[in-house]
Amino acid sequence: MPFFHEKAGTRKEYQNKKTDGFVLKILVAGDDITYVCNGKIALATVEYYCSEIAKYTMTGDTDEESVRDYGFSVCAGVAYIGSHFPFHVGYDVAEACCENAKESAKLPENKSGERIGNWVDFQICKNIQARNLETMREREYLTDHGEQLLARPYFVRVDSDENWPVKRTDFRAFDILKRNIRYFQNAKNIPRSFAKNLRNVYPQGKDKADMFMAFLESRNWEMPDKTDELFLPGNEAVIAKYYDALELLDYYIDLDEIRGGE
Secondary structure, three states, rough: EHHHHHHOOOHHHHHOOOOOOOOEEEEEEEEEEEEEEHHHHHHHHHHHHHHHOOOOOOOOOOOOHHHHHHHOOOOOEEEEEEOOOOOOHHHHHHHHHHHHHHHHHHHHHHHOOEEEEEEEEEEEEEOOOHHHHHHHHHHOEOOOOOOOOOOOOOEOOOOOOOOOOOOOOOOHEEEEEHHHHHHHOOOOOOOOHHHOOOOOHHOOHHHHHHHHHHHHHHOOOOOOOOOOOOEOOOOOOOOOOOOOHHHHHOOOOOOHHHHHOO
């Protein structure tokens, strides 16, 4: 399920319900759905599809037990592109992100029995080199000291996933990504300029990032989890805890907050 996202709207546009043209269907072929939508609701649409599709099963039964044991799942790829970015390159990037999401979904440690869950990967396309996603990420999202900046793909938990091995509190859970984005978007938690400085210092490696964390602590600014740890252990390299959220600062609106009038 690849996705494309163009010009982002403002929070006020959503609050005023000026939403015509925010979603444009491009292709529906079997279980493959491709569409263009406003950039800031990209991940919200993925979460919505996951929660809605998970209510259905291959057998047609929709009782709680059937949905829990046989419910459908979604793997999605999101490519954020500008209005003049080559569309075919965005398509390739979204497909590659979707494949990454599927690979994570099929790992034994991420499955519940034989069922796979809902996963999403995303990429902000800044140049045409993004077309070769794996090569580009190896070049641009690994620091000189070997730290991995990206934690994605993320597991999108739905109501029927109560016993899933990936918990809501795991750092690769979409719930945690949303929490982190909201936290950094709120200037009361940390000034926007400091959040963007943290995003920019992450690629310089753990030592530089830790130095900047010490600067933030000296001014009583905290991270979302109230610790000073900016990296987490990974299978092959330590992984940046907040880089994904910081990259999405200007690319995400939580529709639940808008519907709630916040």
